[in-house]
Amino acid sequence: MSRRRILLTSVFKPFAVDDAFGSRAINPVELYQNQVTREQGPFSLRMFHRTWSLMFLRENISAPCTVLDFPTRERFIHELRTHDYDIVGISSIVVNVGKVREMCRLVRLHSPWATIVVGGHVTAIPGIERQIDADHIVRGEGVRWLRAFLGEDPEAPIRHPVIPSSFGFRVMGMPVTENRRSRSATIIPSVGCPMGCNFCTTSAFFGGKGRFINFFDRGEELFRVMCDAERRLGTRSFFMMDENFLLHKRRALELLALMRAHGKPWSMYVFSSANAVRQYDVRQLVELGVEWVWLGLESPQSGYVKLKGADTLALTRELQANGICVLGSTIVGMEHHTPENIWRDLDYAIAHDAVFHQFMLYTPMPGTPLHRQVAEEGRLIEGIDPADIHGQYQFNFRHPAISCEESKALLDAAFRADYERNGPSLYRLMRTMFDRYRRYGADADLRVRARVERAAQQLSGPYAAALWAMERCLRSTNRAVSDRIHELRQEMGREFGAWSRTSGAAVGRLLAWAARREAARFPTGRPLEPRTFLERTNWA
Numbered sequence: 323m324s325r326r327r328i329l330l331t332s333v334f335k336p337f338a339v340d341d342a343f344g345s346r347a348i349n350p351v352e353l354y355q356n357q358v359t360r361e362q363g364p365f366s367l368r369m370f371h372r373t374w375s376l377m378f379l380r381e382n383i384s385a386p387c388t389v390l391d392f393p394t395r396e397r398f399i400h401e402l403r404t405h406d407y408d409i410v411g412i413s414s415i416v417v418n419v420g421k422v423r424e425m426c427r428l429v430r431l432h433s434p435w436a437t438i439v440v441g442g443h444v445t446a447i448p449g450i451e452r453q454i455d456a457d458h459i460v461r462g463e464g465v466r467w468l469r470a471f472l473g474e475d476p477e478a479p480i481r482h483p484v485i486p487s488s489f490g491f492r493v494m495g496m497p498v499t500e501n502r503r504s505r506s507a508t509i510i511p512s513v514g515c516p517m518g519c520n521f522c523t524t525s526a527f528f529g530g531k532g533r534f535i536n537f538f539d540r541g542e543e544l545f546r547v548m549c550d551a552e553r554r555l556g557t558r559s560f561f562m563m564d565e566n567f568l569l570h571k572r573r574a575l576e577l578l579a580l581m582r583a584h585g586k587p588w589s590m591y592v593f594s595s596a597n598a599v600r601q602y603d604v605r606q607l608v609e610l611g612v613e614w615v616w617l618g619l620e621s622p623q624s625g626y627v628k629l630k631g632a633d634t635l636a637l638t639r640e641l642q643a644n645g646i647c648v649l650g651s652t653i654v655g656m657e658h659h660t661p662e663n664i665w666r667d668l669d670y671a672i673a674h675d676a677v678f679h680q681f682m683l684y685t686p687m688p689g690t691p692l693h694r695q696v697a698e699e700g701r702l703i704e705g706i707d708p709a710d711i712h713g714q715y716q717f718n719f720r721h722p723a724i725s726c727e728e729s730k731a732l733l734d735a736a737f738r739a740d741y742e743r744n745g746p747s748l749y750r751l752m753r754t755m756f757d758r759y760r761r762y763g764a765d766a767d768l769r770v771r772a773r774v775e776r777a778a779q780q781l782s783g784p785y786a787a788a789l790w791a792m793e794r795c796l797r798s799t800n801r802a803v804s805d806r807i808h809e810l811r812q813e814m815g816r817e818f819g820a821w822s823r824t825s826g827a828a829v830g831r832l833l834a835w836a837a838r839r840e841a842a843r844f845p846t847g848r849p850l851e852p853r854t855f856l857e858r859t860n861w862a
């Protein structure tokens with residue numbers, strides 16, 4: 323057992339500001355506010371997620387280890403000054419390379435004897451070794467590398483940490499308190515995606531097309547991990563952080579068999595490609611507990627293998643009619659797009675009426691096949707700060723027909739059009755949950771009924787109030803959507819009774835006031851920062 327002390331850290335905050343280290347106000351460290359619901363005003367979902375890679379590394383070594391997640395720069399310096407660390411590991415994505423550079427400098431200043439190890443997507447930057455003062459650059463999956471570096475067995479079985487899925491949840495100007503019944507756990511069955519889309523950073527980082535790294539190959543292994551999270555967190559819902567979870571059908575069906583045998587009424591939120599979803603009938607997905615699917619729509623003209631022969635419009639409607647929420651993902655500014663034809667694709671994407679919709683610019687990120695291709699063609703734009711290369715700002719390459727300025731305008735317009743036509747994602751979520759309740763509320767499978775009953779408790783309580791508030795807030799600005807929300811609220815009121823209607827209106831008035839206040843004070847969204855986490859293991 324190694325006794326070398328290890329500090330594993332994410333880069334320092336703040337994030338949602340413009341600063342000298344690469345933070346950008348336009349790029350907060352929030353998945354939904356940044357990439358999905360950012361144009362939905364006070365109805366945007368606000369939450370943070372831990373740096374899961376650090377938790378995985380900590381769980382799989384025996385050396386004394388500190389995890390410092392989302393520190394301030396000052397807190398990072400304090401940790402270096404007050405403890406003698408032999409190894410400092412820093413994990414980062416590309417946009418935060420400036421912060422990695424500064425943290426390496428701080429380690430050399432305050433802990434000069436420490437070995438600096440840098441991992442994460444930042445390592446895909448060409449020439450990164452010359453840009454930061456690190457001793458080791460680790461690309462790809464890091465558990466085996468760190469174990470070997472410490473003299474431990476790199477091939478020992480992977481131990482999965484217990485990971486609460488999110489924290490700091492806010493919506494409509496109000497903080498939302500999660501409890502053991504409402505929180506989810508994050509499960510990471512594998513990393514990478516064998517589909518290998520040319521723009522995908524995750525696929526490229528873990529080996530590229532045709533490759534992925536399985537931490538848990540069998541459904542039985544996954545079942546044990548989920549049971550542990552259920553026992554320790556009290557959760558019955560799981561965010562399966564796997565780029566294409568349903569692609570591994572054998573593992574999924576083995577897991578389903580065990581869920582049936584043990585009566586587990588679990589809910590799952592998964593990523594999947596259209597061709598993987600089509601391996602299953604809807605009944606299998608319902609019994610597996612799939613309630614949310616992140617589905618790559620890209621563009622009908624894209625030609626990606628994962629979309630071959632797939633009618634994503636019909637698939638989305640079928641899934642949502644069965645109570646399975648779809649988060650559609652559409653790429654803006656692909657090679658065939660022009661200012662004249664792009665809205666044909668965007669209108670088609672918006673017509674899916676997915677519960678959530680992510681729009682991302684076609685972006686050559688370092689390490690991807692697209693980046694290599696565009697660089698070879700001489701179309702990369704030199705001099706762009708890496709902090710501005712993330713798919714939510716503007717192009718970093720010369721597009722055949724769309725300028726950098728036009729790319730941002732088109733991206734923003736896509737988000738706004740989806741919101742204006744389809745309404746808040748929060749409303750769409752409740753509509754799909756209600757469809758799930760009506761279709762499966764009397765299902766013969768006790769597990770399915772138990773899941774639906776959880777949804778019914780939400781719909782008849784806090785969600786009824788949120789509907790009331792959204793209807794009132796949108797009445798003067800988007801009457802068509804307000805009327806659709808009213809219709810759903812009336813249907814739910816008839817189903818759940820007078821108490822639901824009365825309490826919904828009473829609490830709804832408070833939520834409407836809070837939402838209007840939030841919109842007035844923060845028109846582009848309240849700046850939020852994640853809290854700092856400090857965790858020590860194997861520590862004497």
